[in-house]
Amino acid sequence: MPRAPAITLPLAAFAAALAFVVAGGVMAGDVALFRAHATAWMSALMAMPAMWHFLRRAGRRPLGQSWRLWWTAGWLMIVIHMWWGLGALHQWDAASVFARQGLAIAGPTFLLELVWTVDVVLAWTRRDWADARGWAGAWHWFAWALAAACFFVSLILFRNDAASLWTGALMLAVLLSALLRRLAAMEEA
Amino acid sequence: MIRAIVNWVAILASLAALIASGLWLWGERIWSRPPAPDAVSGTEDPGYRAFVHGPIGLEIFPLKYAAVIEAVSGHAFRRDGADPRSLWEIYGFLPNPRATGAPLCAANARDQLPYGFTITRTLPGRAADTPVAFVGLTCAACHSGRIRHAGGVSAIIDGMGNPEIDVIGFSEAVRTAVLDPGLTADRILQAYAEQCPGDDPGPVMAAIERWLIAAWLDGFRASVAEGLRRYGLPRWPHGAEIAAPDTPRHLLEPAGPGRTRPFRSVVRVALDLPGEDNHAFSKIPVVFEQRRDLRPRSQFDGSIRDPVVRAFIAAYASGAAPVTLARPEVAATIRDAARWTETLGIDSPVPSLAEIFPDLPAPDPALLAAGAAAYREDCAICHGWRDLETGRWIAEGALLHRHLPLDRIGTDPERVTFPHGRLLPLALWTALPGAGELLAAQRRRLDAARSAALAASRMGEAQIWAELRARLDRSARQFRLGHPLAFAECTGPDCSACAAEAPGARAPDPACALTATAGYYTNPIPRPWLRAPFLHNGSVPTLRQLLNLDDRPVAFCRGANAYDPVAIGLIARETLDPADCPPETPFLFDTRLRGNSNAGHDFPFTRAEVLADPARAARLEAIIAYLGRI
Numbered sequence: 001m002p003r004a005p006a007i008t009l010p011l012a013a014f015a016a017a018l019a020f021v022v023a024g025g026v027m028a029g030d031v032a033l034f035r036a037h038a039t040a041w042m043s044a045l046m047a048m049p050a051m052w053h054f055l056r057r058a059g060r061r062p063l064g065q066s067w068r069l070w071w072t073a074g075w076l077m078i079v080i081h082m083w084w085g086l087g088a089l090h091q092w093d094a095a096s097v098f099a100r101q102g103l104a105i106a107g108p109t110f111l112l113e114l115v116w117t118v119d120v121v122l123a124w125t126r127r128d129w130a131d132a133r134g135w136a137g138a139w140h141w142f143a144w145a146l147a148a149a150c151f152f153v154s155l156i157l158f159r160n161d162a163a164s165l166w167t168g169a170l171m172l173a174v175l176l177s178a179l180l181r182r183l184a185a186m187e188e189a
Numbered sequence: 190m191i192r193a194i195v196n197w198v199a200i201l202a203s204l205a206a207l208i209a210s211g212l213w214l215w216g217e218r219i220w221s222r223p224p225a226p227d228a229v230s231g232t233e234d235p236g237y238r239a240f241v242h243g244p245i246g247l248e249i250f251p252l253k254y255a256a257v258i259e260a261v262s263g264h265a266f267r268r269d270g271a272d273p274r275s276l277w278e279i280y281g282f283l284p285n286p287r288a289t290g291a292p293l294c295a296a297n298a299r300d301q302l303p304y305g306f307t308i309t310r311t312l313p314g315r316a317a318d319t320p321v322a323f324v325g326l327t328c329a330a331c332h333s334g335r336i337r338h339a340g341g342v343s344a345i346i347d348g349m350g351n352p353e354i355d356v357i358g359f360s361e362a363v364r365t366a367v368l369d370p371g372l373t374a375d376r377i378l379q380a381y382a383e384q385c386p387g388d389d390p391g392p393v394m395a396a397i398e399r400w401l402i403a404a405w406l407d408g409f410r411a412s413v414a415e416g417l418r419r420y421g422l423p424r425w426p427h428g429a430e431i432a433a434p435d436t437p438r439h440l441l442e443p444a445g446p447g448r449t450r451p452f453r454s455v456v457r458v459a460l461d462l463p464g465e466d467n468h469a470f471s472k473i474p475v476v477f478e479q480r481r482d483l484r485p486r487s488q489f490d491g492s493i494r495d496p497v498v499r500a501f502i503a504a505y506a507s508g509a510a511p512v513t514l515a516r517p518e519v520a521a522t523i524r525d526a527a528r529w530t531e532t533l534g535i536d537s538p539v540p541s542l543a544e545i546f547p548d549l550p551a552p553d554p555a556l557l558a559a560g561a562a563a564y565r566e567d568c569a570i571c572h573g574w575r576d577l578e579t580g581r582w583i584a585e586g587a588l589l590h591r592h593l594p595l596d597r598i599g600t601d602p603e604r605v606t607f608p609h610g611r612l613l614p615l616a617l618w619t620a621l622p623g624a625g626e627l628l629a630a631q632r633r634r635l636d637a638a639r640s641a642a643l644a645a646s647r648m649g650e651a652q653i654w655a656e657l658r659a660r661l662d663r664s665a666r667q668f669r670l671g672h673p674l675a676f677a678e679c680t681g682p683d684c685s686a687c688a689a690e691a692p693g694a695r696a697p698d699p700a701c702a703l704t705a706t707a708g709y710y711t712n713p714i715p716r717p718w719l720r721a722p723f724l725h726n727g728s729v730p731t732l733r734q735l736l737n738l739d740d741r742p743v744a745f746c747r748g749a750n751a752y753d754p755v756a757i758g759l760i761a762r763e764t765l766d767p768a769d770c771p772p773e774t775p776f777l778f779d780t781r782l783r784g785n786s787n788a789g790h791d792f793p794f795t796r797a798e799v800l801a802d803p804a805r806a807a808r809l810e811a812i813i814a815y816l817g818r819i
Contacts, residue, residue, distance in 0.1 A: 008199050015203035018210045026317045027404060030512045033667050089669045096670055099625075160666075 236529025491710025
């Protein structure tokens with residue numbers, strides 16, 4: 001049996017997520033606020049498979065197309081999140097985000113946008129993207145850790161709403177499971 | 190093989206969904222554009238455009254429903270089928286001067302909808318742009334009117350309160366219509382297709398329309414249903430659930446034409462408290478010459494300082510959600526319309542009594558001069574005066590711009606003593622979050638109010654402040670840069686006087702944006718002849734009655750009343766029996782009912798003093814002549 005192309009699921013998930021963001025905004029009380037929140041949830045949901053893959057495989061096995069596609073889908077959604085979060089809610093005034101959230105919160109968020117973008121560019125331009133070593137491999141780890149930390153803080157610690165909390169809890173469970181699988185595999189080896 | 194097919198189908202479906210989402214987002218940018226000014230207005234004055242055509246966040250229902258509302262929901266708006274007038278006429282909406290009598294369809298809607306209606310593509314109560322057109326009210330729906338005279342009706346006069354519009358009755362009827370389970374998107378669209386067969390949106394747009402209209406209907410119906418427990422059952426036109434079927438209108442829903450119950454609404458939306466015990470009726474006021482030097486505070490009780498804040502509260506109390514009010518075009522409309530009213534009648538002309546009634550004999554110059562002199566002696570102390578030479582209103586008077594306590598003016602007290610009024614200034618000020626220091630000040634004031642309530646063992650009030658603090662925190666997250674219509678609590682550096690404001694205060698700090706006082710505010714009265722019926726609750730039909738030259742009627746008929754240019758006011762049949770009211774003026778205004786008192790304002794003389802001395806009557810006749818010219 002031929003396997004389904006790796007792109008099918010990430011593409012379908014991204015399309016469904018974007019449709020949810022767009023249609024949900026129309027039905028919600030505030031389009032921009034809903035879409036800013038919903039794109040953050042969707043970004044986390046789509047980054048989850050990639051982060052799970054990464055934690056299990058990085059440094060041990062090639063990352064695979066699934067990681068690259070899900071990681072890219074999550075990044076695309078975080079870019080769209082910027083459109084509504086920074087553009088619609090803050091009128092593209094980044095300084096107002098820092099003024100409102102403080103450097104400790106806003107700084108890592110903007111840093112994540114930058115680091116994730118570079119990481120996706122690396123994933124699609126380097127021949128050794130699946131098994132990167134040296135600074136590129138370190139960058140993958142840095143991007144992963146920064147994303148995990150930012151999602152953990154924004155989804156769980158901020159406790160904005162039930163949807164955020166559930167998304168954060170799911171991400172935590174997925175990452176813990178990946179960590180356990182990795183530890184188990186290392187022990188077996 | 191099957192897996193490959195499923196795979197490709199999934200990919201194609203995903204691409205289709207992505208394209209659809211992209212097209213929708215692209216469409217939102219187009220749907221959010223306001224219509225070109227020349228398409229809706231003959232004047233380039235942005236203030237006029239905002240006042241007459243600008244959206245203020247009061248979208249009501251889809252345009253296609255408005256087009257067929259008579260056919261699909263007519264029964265919800267009529268108590269019986271005998272009234273031959275259109276639904277819009279029954280509720281006092283102004284006919285569009287450009288109306289041709291053609292059936293209302295999307296293509297001609299701007300000409301066929303009543304005056305003071307606008308068309309947007311904003312889903313009511315939300316900030317979402319959609320391809321479906323919705324109709325909404327503008328300032329002009331309530332604050333424009335006409336004079337009925339022997340020759341027919343005048344042209345529309347922007348800025349006068351519409352004495353015929355029955356907004357409370359209309360909103361009650363809308364609740365009734367929406368709760369009708371037979372009202373569905375399919376029924377609306379089918380009726381529209383029959384009425385406007387040339388308007389075929391195509392299968393895709395028809396499906397989107399059906400979805401959005403159904404979603405609007407579900408949301409509106411759920412909101413009305415939820416509100417039944419807070420607002421009670423609809424009282425009009427079918428109030429049989431709460432009263433006998435033949436209960437007269439004025440006992441079912443007592444506001445009637447030309448009046449609203451603004452503070453019942455404000456209490457509901459700003460405090461989320463029931464307002465049924467609120468009898469603070471208010472006639473829809475004129476909005477001429479609202480310049481700040483002439484009217485430093487607006488509203489009959491002087492509770493609002495800034496015209497923009499006044500316009501915001503008017504829209505907010507009428508149902509505009511903060512998220513809708515934050516839309517750039519809505520916030521701009523609120524500001525531009527408020528600014529326009531500051532000079533309406535000064536820079537923008539308003540017709541005079543003589544222009545509306547050209548056959549009315551001009552007053553004798555000597556009588557006019559005597560009237561001007563008597564007015565300056567007897568009335569200018571509270572209202573200032575108009576210089577007939579220059580046309581300027583002179584805002585000078587020892588008691589002008591003051592709060593007159595109730596025991597001094599003696600008019601109906603309900604407007605300034607209603608339940609929860611003391612809580613409103615802070616609740617309204619914090620309804621729109623500011624940013625930075627303004628937001629911090631709002632939070633501090635709510636916390637301080639809660640602490641004060643707790644210290645005084647007013648636990649219910651403390652709970653309200655806690656809830657409003659939570660609402661403020663939520664909305665501050667929503668409006669990250671502050672709501673565009675958020676306003677400062679006061680003009681000076683120290684708002685402590687505003688914070689100490691309370692009912693009964695005799696001299697509120699003029700710097701306060703909002704106050705709560707148990708008295709009425711003395712303001713100029715430009716164009717008094719356009720202010721009928723008189724007193725804040727519209728309980729006195731004519732100026733002669735207001736000045737006690739004639740007896741004030743105990744009860745009279747209201748609706749589409751003709752105008753009496755001699756008595757200066759409305760011709761209203763006096764009767765105690767609503768069955769005696771003519772069909773065009775079916776509402777019995779009974780001044781014996783709570784909130785309807787016609788007592789007070791016995792200035793310069795009481796009725797007894799006028800009857801006792803003919804010289805006083807002559808003096809008042811002269812004042813009337815002057816009032817007809819200012």
